Amino acid sequence: AQSVTQPDIHITVSEGASLELRCNYSYGATPYLFWYVQSPGQGLQLLLKYFSGDTLVQGIKGFEAEFKRSQSSFNLRKPSVHWSDAAEYFCAVSYSGGYQKVTFGTGTKLQVIP
Amino acid sequence: GAVVSQHPSWVICKSGTSVKIECRSLDFQATTMFWYRQFPKQSLMLMATSNEGSKATYEQGVEKDKFLINHASLTLSTLTVTSAHPEDSSFYICSTGKPTPTLNTEAFFGQGTRLTVV
Numbered sequence: 271a272q273s274v275t276q277p278d279i280h281i282t283v284s285e286g287a288s289l290e291l292r293c294n295y296s297y298g299a300t301p302y303l304f305w306y307v308q309s310p311g312q313g314l315q316l317l318l319k320y321f322s323g324d325t326l327v328q329g330i331k332g333f334e335a336e337f338k339r340s341q342s343s344f345n346l347r348k349p350s351v352h353w354s355d356a357a358e359y360f361c362a363v364s365y366s367g368g369y370q371k372v373t374f375g376t377g378t379k380l381q382v383i384p
Numbered sequence: 385g386a387v388v389s390q391h392p393s394w395v396i397c398k399s400g401t402s403v404k405i406e407c408r409s410l411d412f413q414a415t416t417m418f419w420y421r422q423f424p425k426q427s428l429m430l431m432a433t434s435n436e437g438s439k440a441t442y443e444q445g446v447e448k449d450k451f452l453i454n455h456a457s458l459t460l461s462t463l464t465v466t467s468a469h470p471e472d473s474s475f476y477i478c479s480t481g482k483p484t485p486t487l488n489t490e491a492f493f494g495q496g497t498r499l500t501v502v
Contacts, residue, residue: 304490313390313477313495314428360427369481369491370416374427 272296274363276375283351284383291346291378293361303344304362304372305335314360320344331355356382387411390478390494397468397501405463405497407478413458414480418491419451422475431476434461468501475499 273296283289295301302321306314318329325337335346344361361375389408397403407417415436420428432453433441440453450472452464465472477496481489 302490306493311498314493316490319490364491369418369479369489371418371430371433372479372491373430376427 272298272363272365272373274361274373274375276359276361276378278378279376280379280381282381282383285353286350289346289348289351289355289380291359291361291380293344293346293375294342295344295361295363296342298363298365300365302364303335303337304364305329305333305344305346306360306362306374308358308360308377310357317346317359351380351382353382353384356380387492388478388480388494390497392497393495394498395500397499399469399501400467402464402466403468403499405465405476405478405499407461407463407480407494409459409480412482414461415458415483417455417461417478417480419453419461419463420477420479422477422496428477431463436461465499468499470501473499473501 275294277292304319305317307317308314317333318327318335320327320337328334333348335344337344358377358379360377362372364372391406395403417434419431421431422428430443431446434453434455436455436458442448450466455461475496475498478494479491481491
């Protein structure tokens with residue numbers, strides 16, 4: 271079964287510092303990979319996605335992620351974190367198609383300190 | 385604007401009653417919609433796949449008689465939590481996607497429904 275691992279449950283960074291959130295997915299022929307952000311009590315907002323092509327994908331709010339097939343990873347990065355980035359971040363994968371049967375990681379809660 | 389609309393955003397109900405949650409696709413016809421559940425401090429777990437005009441497909445461990453899914457039109461799927469109990473309190477969220485030949489489209493999520501059973 272498809273699975274996603276986010277090894278960091280909670281991360282604290284200073285505002286302005288760089289950020290990297292880790293994500294590993296179970297091996298599959300053609301993974302559709304996503305990063306979503308969820309603010310408290312809110313739904314999910316798509317930050318970025320990878321379907322094929324360039325392994326470095328750019329998303330909204332200055333986020334980017336790199337797909338590394340050899341490492342089965344899809345880590346999320348941001349060069350300079352803003353206080354408004356504090357939220358929960360979910361990595362997700364689908365093998366059935368981009369929007370079908372999405373499997374989510376356990377999430378990483380990001381805290382930003384002044 | 386929103387692609388998927390979910391209603392209500394939150395609901396409180398008494399134990400033993402039933403609650404219906406609606407999920408509407410606003411921009412396109414959705415033959416397939418998905419229902420997820422998120423318990424506090426946990427990730428989202430797929431509950432079931434809602435198929436327009438046919439029975440829903442439930443994930444292992446999800447009681448189909450408790451979580452009734454109806455997908456009577458191409459733009460509306462409903463999840464009814466029957467005989468709700470406090471352990472059913474959770475965040476329920478639906479999703480769908482615009483079908484394309486290459487399947488290269490992401491899921492669009494509703495705003496979610498916070499259910500509290502007292």
